[in-house]
Amino acid sequence: MATSADLAVRLSGVGKSFRLYQEQTGSLRNRLTGLGRTRYREFPALTDIDLEVPRGTMLGIIGPNGSGKSTLLRVIARVYRPTSGRVETQGRVSALLELGAGFHHELSGRENIRLNAAIMGIGDDRVRSLLDDIVAMADIGEFIDSPVEVYSTGMRARLGFSIAVHLDPEILLVDETIAVGDLRFYEKSMEQFDRMVAGGTTVLLVSHSLGLIERKADLALWLEHGRVAALGDPASVVGRYIDHYTGGEPLDPYDATLENSDALFVESRAGDGCAYSGGECTVRVRVDSWSETTGLQVNFVSHHGPLPYESSVEVPLGAVGVESGELAVVLPVVPLPPGQYAVEVVLIGSTEGRSLRTPILVYPDLSDAAPAGHLVMPLEIAQGDVQRG
Amino acid sequence: MGEVTISTADRRGPFEEWIETWRHRELMAHMLRRELRTQYNRSLLGWAWSLINPLTTLLIYSVVFGVILSGGDAVPRGAAGIQSFPLFLFSALVAWNVFSTVSTEVMQSFAGSLQLRNRIYFPAGCQVLVSVVSSLVVLAVEVAVLAVAFLVATPVHLALLGLVPIVVLAALLGFGVGLFLSVPNVRYRDVGYLYGVFLRFFFFLTPIIYPMSILEGKEIAGLSLDTTIRLNPLTHYVDAIRRVTYMHEWPPAKLWAIMFTISLAVALVGWTSFARQAPDATEGR
Numbered sequence: 001m002a003t004s005a006d007l008a009v010r011l012s013g014v015g016k017s018f019r020l021y022q023e024q025t026g027s028l029r030n031r032l033t034g035l036g037r038t039r040y041r042e043f044p045a046l047t048d049i050d051l052e053v054p055r056g057t058m059l060g061i062i063g064p065n066g067s068g069k070s071t072l073l074r075v076i077a078r079v080y081r082p083t084s085g086r087v088e089t090q091g092r093v094s095a096l097l098e099l100g101a102g103f104h105h106e107l108s109g110r111e112n113i114r115l116n117a118a119i120m121g122i123g124d125d126r127v128r129s130l131l132d133d134i135v136a137m138a139d140i141g142e143f144i145d146s147p148v149e150v151y152s153t154g155m156r157a158r159l160g161f162s163i164a165v166h167l168d169p170e171i172l173l174v175d176e177t178i179a180v181g182d183l184r185f186y187e188k189s190m191e192q193f194d195r196m197v198a199g200g201t202t203v204l205l206v207s208h209s210l211g212l213i214e215r216k217a218d219l220a221l222w223l224e225h226g227r228v229a230a231l232g233d234p235a236s237v238v239g240r241y242i243d244h245y246t247g248g249e250p251l252d253p254y255d256a257t258l259e260n261s262d263a264l265f266v267e268s269r270a271g272d273g274c275a276y277s278g279g280e281c282t283v284r285v286r287v288d289s290w291s292e293t294t295g296l297q298v299n300f301v302s303h304h305g306p307l308p309y310e311s312s313v314e315v316p317l318g319a320v321g322v323e324s325g326e327l328a329v330v331l332p333v334v335p336l337p338p339g340q341y342a343v344e345v346v347l348i349g350s351t352e353g354r355s356l357r358t359p360i361l362v363y364p365d366l367s368d369a370a371p372a373g374h375l376v377m378p379l380e381i382a383q384g385d386v387q388r389g
Numbered sequence: 390m391g392e393v394t395i396s397t398a399d400r401r402g403p404f405e406e407w408i409e410t411w412r413h414r415e416l417m418a419h420m421l422r423r424e425l426r427t428q429y430n431r432s433l434l435g436w437a438w439s440l441i442n443p444l445t446t447l448l449i450y451s452v453v454f455g456v457i458l459s460g461g462d463a464v465p466r467g468a469a470g471i472q473s474f475p476l477f478l479f480s481a482l483v484a485w486n487v488f489s490t491v492s493t494e495v496m497q498s499f500a501g502s503l504q505l506r507n508r509i510y511f512p513a514g515c516q517v518l519v520s521v522v523s524s525l526v527v528l529a530v531e532v533a534v535l536a537v538a539f540l541v542a543t544p545v546h547l548a549l550l551g552l553v554p555i556v557v558l559a560a561l562l563g564f565g566v567g568l569f570l571s572v573p574n575v576r577y578r579d580v581g582y583l584y585g586v587f588l589r590f591f592f593f594l595t596p597i598i599y600p601m602s603i604l605e606g607k608e609i610a611g612l613s614l615d616t617t618i619r620l621n622p623l624t625h626y627v628d629a630i631r632r633v634t635y636m637h638e639w640p641p642a643k644l645w646a647i648m649f650t651i652s653l654a655v656a657l658v659g660w661t662s663f664a665r666q667a668p669d670a671t672e673g674r
Binding site for chain 2: 075077078079081082083084085086087088089090091093095097098104106107111114115116118119121123
C-alpha cells in the first residue's frame with residue numbers, strides 16, 4: 001500500500017487544466033468549419049500540488065478567488081480527474097462542494113438523504129437509523145418530505161451539511177465559501193467539525209475566514225494561481241497571506257490618494273493594514289507636532305468616496321494632552337462588510353486642514369458569515385433588562 | 390481503516406470502467422427504484438401514459454395508412470390468415486421504439502447526470518445503465534400490449550417467446566448507439582438535435598410502415614431500394630419481430646447471428662468510447 005497508515009490524503013505533483021474554448025457556444029459547426037482544429041487554450045487551474053494531510057487533522061485552505069481552492073477539493077473528491085500527478089485518499093470521502101451537496105431537486109429531502117447515502121455506499125438500514133439525527137440537525141421539520149426545490153437556501157445548506165457529516169465520512173471536504181449557510185448554523189457546523197476532527201475525521205475546509213483558519217485549523221494551505229504559496233502552521237500562513245495582500249502590493253484605488261502614509265497605520269488582530277469585519281482595529285497617527293491640532297476625525301472611505309454616513313470619530317486632543325509623537329485611536333468596531341477601503345484621518349484645527357489616508361483591507365469573519373447590506377451592525381443580546389451604561 | 394482510492398491522469402480501460410460501475414450496483418439499484426418511482430411524477434394518469442403513448446401511435450398509423458391511404462392488398466397475409474395493417478405495423482413499431490427510446494434515453498440521461506456528478510463522485514456508467522433498464526421497464530408495457538394483441542388475434546404460438554430476446558437485442562443496439570453519442574452530445578448540443586432528425590429519417594428507411602416486398606424492383610438513382618434497405622441494420626430486428634409475431638415463425642439461425650453480432654459489436658464499441666471520454670465529461674459545462 002502506497003499510503004502510509006497515518007495519512008488521509010496525499011497529493012503528489014497534481015495538476016489540473018481545463019480547456020478554455022475560444023468560442024463559448026458548443027456548436028458542431030465551429031468544429032467542422034475549423035477543419036477539425038478546435039481553438040482552445042489550456043488553462044492550468046492547479047499546478048504541481050504536493051500535499052500530505054495526516055489523519056484526524058483539519059486543513060484550512062485559503063487563497064483569493066480563482067486560485068484553485070474549489071478545483072483542489074473537486075480533484076480530491078474525484079469529481080475531477082487530475083491532468084497529471086496522483087491523488088490518494090484513504091477512507092470514505094464526503095464532500096460539500098456546492099450549496100445543497102448532491103441534491104436531486106425533484107426528490108424530497110428524505111429521498112435525497114437516501115440517494116446521498118447510496119452514493120456513499122451506505123445501506124438503507126443504516127440510513128433509517130440516522131434519519132432522525134439528520135433531520136434534527138438540519139432543522140427543517142416537516143419539509144423533509146417536500147421536494148428540495150422548494151427549500152430556502154439556508155435549508156438546503158443545512159440539510160446538505162447534516163447529510164455530509166452524518167454519513168460517517170473519514171475525510172470531509174467542505175467549501176465553506178459557498179456551501180455553508182446562515183450564522184447560527186455556521187457556528188453549529190464549526191462545533192461539529194471540532195467533534196469530528198477529535199473523533200479522527202480529516203477535514204479539508206476552504207474558507208475566506210482567516211480568523212477561523214487561524215483558530216481551528218491544524219494546518220493551512222495557501223493557494224495562489226493554482227500553486228502552493230505556503231503550507232504549514234496556520235498562524236504563520238495566514239500572517240504571510242495578509243502581509244502579501246497588504247504590504248507587498250499597493251491597493252488600488254487608494255495608492256494615488258495616499259498622503260504621508262508613513263504617518264498613518266492601521267493594525268488589528270487580522271494584521272497590519274487589515275481588520276475583521278465587525279471587529280476592532282487601532283489607527284496610529286504620527287505627526288511632527290500636535291500643537292496646532294485640536295481634534296482628530298476618523299473616516300472610512302470606499303471606492304465611491306466617503307461612506308454616506310457620519311463615519312467620523314472626533315477625538316478632542318485637549319484631553320490627551322500630547323505635544324508630539326504617535327497617537328493610537330482604538331475603534332471598537334469596524335462597521336464595514338468585507339472589502340477594500342481607506343481610513344482617512346483629518347487633523348482638525350491645523351491651518352491647512354491636513355488629512356491622511358491609508359488603505360485598509362476588511363476581511364470577513366465569524367460575525368459576518370453572510371454579508372449583506374452596506375454596514376455591519378454589531379449586536380449584543382442579553383437576557384432581561386438591558387443594562388445601559 | 391478505509392480503503393485507499395487512487396486517482397491519476399491515466400484513463401481506466403473499458404473493462405476497468407465496467408468493474409468500477411458494477412461495484413456501484415447497489416447505488417444503481419437505488420437510482421433505478423427512484424427513477425421508476427418518479428417516472429410519472431406530477432402526472433395524473435401516471436403509468437397509464439406508457440400504455441397511451443404506443444396505442445396513440447398505433448391508432449394514428451392505422452387510420453392514416455389502413456383507412457385513408459388504404460393499401461389493401463399490399464399488406465402481407467400473416468399466419469392463420471390474418472391480414473391486419475395495425476398488427477403488421479405495431480409489431481415493427483415496437484422494435485423501432487425499443488431502439489430509438491433506449492438510445493435517446495441513454496444519451497439524455499448522461500447529460501442529465503452531469504449536474505450531480507459535478508458535486509459528488511460516482512462512476513459515469515451508473516446513470517446510463519440505470520436509464521437502459523428503466524426505459525426497458527416502461528417499454529415492457531408496450532411489448533406486453535403487443536403480445537396480448539397477437540394472443541387475442543391469432544392462435545397461441547411458441548414463436549411469440551422470441552419477442553424477449555429480440556427486444557433485448559434491440560435495446561442493446563440502442564444502448565451502444567446512445568453511449569456513442571452521450572459525450573459528444575454534452576460537448577455539442579447539436580448532436581442531440583441531429584440525432585432526432587436522423588431518427589425521423591431513418592424511421593422511413595426501415596420497413597416499418599411498409600413490407601419489404603413493396604420494394605422489389607424499385608430503385609432510386611440506379612440503387613436498388615431493396616438492397617439499400619437491407620443494409621440498414623434495423624431491418625433485421627424489424628424482420629425478426631414480424632416473424633415471431635405476425636408470421637408465427639422462429640427466425641432462422643442466420644438472422645439471430647446477424648442481430649447478435651450487430652448488437653454486441655455496437656454495444657462494445659459504444660462502451661469503449663464512452664469509458665474513454667465520459668469520466669472527464671463532468672467539466673463539459
